[in-house]
Amino acid sequence: MxxxxxxxxxxxxxxxxxxxxxxxxxxxxxxxxxxxxxxxxxxxxxxxxxxxxxxxxxxxxxxxxxxxxxxxxxxxxxxxxxxxxxxxxxxxxxxxxxxxxxxxxxxxxxxxxxxxxxxxxxxxxxxxxxxxxxxxxxxxxxxxxxxxxxxxxxxxxxxxxxxxxxxxxxxxxxxxxxxxxxxxxxxxxxxxxxxxxxxxxxxxxxxxxxxxxxxxxxxxxxxxxxxxxxxxxxxxxxxxxxxxxxxxxxxxxxxxxxxxxxxxxxxxxxGVFLGERHVYMAPQPDDMLLDDDLWDVALHTTNSNLSYRVSGPDYNKLIQWQSTMNAAHPNNAKITLEIPFNGVGASGEYQNDTLTPAIKKNDLPFRWISHTWDHELLTGMSYADSTNELAWNNTQAKNLRLVKYFKDSMIQPEISGLDNPYFLQAAWDFGIRYILSDTSQPGWNNPSPNTGFYSTYVTGLLIIPRYPTNCYYNVHTPAEWVDEYNSFYGPSGTMPYWDHNLSYAEILDKESDIWLRYLLKYSINPVMFHQANLYPYDGNNNVMGDLINRTLAKYNAISTLPIVSLAQHDIGVRMASRMAYNNAGVSARLILGSTSSQIQVTAANSATNVPITGVSAGTTEKYGGQTISTITVSASSTVTVAGPAW
CATH class of the missing domain: 3.40.50.880 (Class I glutamine amidotransferase (GATase) domain)
Structure with missing residues (x-):
């Protein structure tokens, strides 16, 4: 928050x-x-x-x-x-x-x-x-x-x-x-x-x-x-x-x-420069297969006697919502939820469980990522217990036959364990390469755009900053969200900011403005939600979807650039690549001719993904009507590519 x-x-x-x-x-x-x-x-x-x-x-x-x-x-x-x-x-x-x-x-x-x-x-x-x-x-x-x-x-x-x-x-x-x-x-x-x-x-x-x-x-x-x-x-x-x-x-x-x-x-x-741009959106609703406590609008607090867990029919409604959202605008076509799951919820813990068979029947609309076996905090967990949390959940991913799943990525419960060397070493030894931090916590925002952190305890373990939202873990209806939101930001709230209690439409407007800026800034960070936010409160819509739809309506009114939606694994690959490029000491020079030019790219250290917009060389991609090339430059060497007319 x-x-x-x-x-x-x-x-x-x-x-x-x-x-x-x-x-x-x-x-x-x-x-x-x-x-x-x-x-x-x-x-x-x-x-x-x-x-x-x-x-x-x-x-x-x-x-x-x-x-x-x-x-x-x-x-x-x-x-x-x-x-x-x-x-x-x-x-x-x-x-x-x-x-x-x-x-x-x-x-x-x-x-x-x-x-x-x-x-x-x-x-x-x-x-x-x-x-x-x-x-x-x-x-x-x-x-x-x-x-x-x-x-x-x-x-x-x-x-x-x-x-x-x-x-x-x-x-x-x-x-x-x-x-x-x-x-x-x-x-x-x-x-x-x-x-x-x-x-x-x-x-x-x-x-x-x-x-x-x-x-x-x-x-x-x-x-x-x-x-x-x-x-x-x-x-x-x-x-x-x-x-x-x-x-x-x-x-x-x-x-x-x-x-x-x-x-x-x-x-x-x-139209020719070192660098590149993409618009990104990566929503991640945590805790799938578990239940979450809910906000009580009568008591104005979280009530452990109230809870919600996505059901099989609710899961199928979520599939319909994503399909409708994808079809609503060309920019939306590739947006895909990546769902963090806790495998214990599919182990018979819940009676009359309709969610597990629904996932087994149709997991393909979504990406999937481990959220540990049973959502235990990793702050003080031992090496052996950390390994079990990862191994058991990975086995459950196989049991559920999750296709769009990467073993090398995970989301820690409540973003815990970042200072626990036993968990971090266990994660690395298990094969985890990409975990998360929370941008709202001091010291854990991106150190520079679209970059993260390598763990100080385990070299090579990349920590990806993730944005939180004010769509809280414990709300599954608009009424709950409005009541809890105003309990923080209303004139009588614990952190008063607004001069009146906001309506649902006003909350969506304020929150979507923030997410709109993430899109317009080309930020690659994923965004946090929770499974309670997926409840089809009116039979079709959910509060997470309402916020996404409102954000997309604003974005699509401004931009024609298609939104790129990546798995955390792919976010980690791109983030690590940018960090390596930033540390490679890359420079480039246009060598001018009478009718054309060349670009000479030099690197102090090896750089495998040097981005150049506006030329065709190496690996190329068309995005937003322009060519984005990535080239490899060895340490202390120069690569020459064709440049533009100058």
Missing amino acids: YSFSDLIKRTAVRRGQRRLAATLLCGAMLGIATGVLTSLPASAQTQVPATSINMRMLVVSADGTEPVLAGIKSILDQLNVPYDVLIASQTPLTASTLSDGNGNGYYQGIFLTTGNLAYDAGGGNWQSALTADQWQTLWQYETTFRVRQSTLYTYPVGAPDNYCLSMPNPQGTDTNTTPVNATLTTAGKKVFSYLNPSNPVSIQKAWTYLAQPGTGGTLTPLLSTSSGNPIASICTYADGRQNLTITTDGNPDLIHTLSLGYGVINWVSK
Whole structure:
């Protein structure tokens, strides 16, 4: 279980100072002459031709405090795109920052947190973090190396550039009160090809400038309001430079930041970069074959006299629910539950057991994973008892004839045993390679996106972080969930947050917003539920399914990317691969030719799965209309593959 306060407090961007900074810098900036500089004079052009570019991005920040800085870093990290951050008010930008002066560039794309890089130099003295000469140096590099730029939060008037925009009556809007809806243009549908063009992009909780087309170059709107205000646009200058301009603020948790982020990075990189993306969903309802205590809506507490265990008919309803969900939208087609089971529940412990024969008759719709034999906590368990818990459950998997089952993966009861060396050694010796942690517990969230931990007790045992939910283990009807949820977060709850007790629809809305962010952040982590959540409370629907359906409705309204649904075994394989790649010291360089290029990939340590989006080499996959390649690079060696036209 987690608190909403940390997440929701992060979703509102700071507006006042940045808005003031933009206004103070309208028309002129300290060190920059009044007017708009749209192209480089011929005398400023370098005479050294570009021969190569590092496949690395540069993010330039004014002072390191901009919310959009955290936003772009978050998305680059999730994609695993290499980048550097330059805090321009602290470290001067020079020609040697960008290239060696002999035709070898250090960055294939540039991101500016704001259009003018304004910051408070002290006492309300707002100025640009770049001098006029530094702006010229940046533009010269972009021209010479044909490198694209994006300004992530842009005031569309004044120095150093208006980015092909104007605002004759300076205005903006606080979308905390009134969201701004913007629609993809024809050009925008190409840049943001993964967004659902049938629905507008909703801008909320961020100050937004409502600009108009201006001068200085050729404007190509990508995302516009009904009044013709370009929220996202491309400005093409006479010297060939291009900038993708966004006029709304953002941060790592705002839906519009997450929705637009990939398209911005992909455009700046010209569709070729180190890294990759997939959208993932892996629900895991624990405790199958056991019963769970239930929440008592009369007593407002868990009541051990009330319990629920999935029955055979309920199990068949779950199959129907998954089938209906898969068929509801193309993005949903591959989503598959992975069911953690406790084999003791199929050993005759329950009278009139209809669940066990139902599973034996039809296990194929689901994946299956061991949850130990009888759900005993592993915190202080001996080596021998731990081995028995695993062996007995594995035998039961064979008895149940579970086809989609991996012996090398398990889920610990209540995520216990992470500090028990006897259990961990027993698990390894038995053949377990992938276990779980709980992201809500201190120190057990992903150390970096889509990575986990190797056990400090048993080398090689990978611990995969899993998200909890506020769909509690002991609720099997909407009424129970509403009552327990409000006992925590209602105005009279133990952790009061909301100003009123939420309805079932409101709870689904809040919880699905959180899960939606997991999807839009390309997070691979599985998500925890429990078997009580699978009860068909109205004959067809279950509370877990209601939350999944609500999340998918929001996701499918935004994105056209199909959801990848993996077994914990496969999550572990991908997570381990990413961790190995992160530790391999991989770098890449575009070698530029007159009509084409090559990519040289080098690794300090052996890397078996180096991801490159936008080229075909090694093992390839088509996803979201792009090719994702994975190649192998031996230690201290270089692999060359065909690159794009640059």
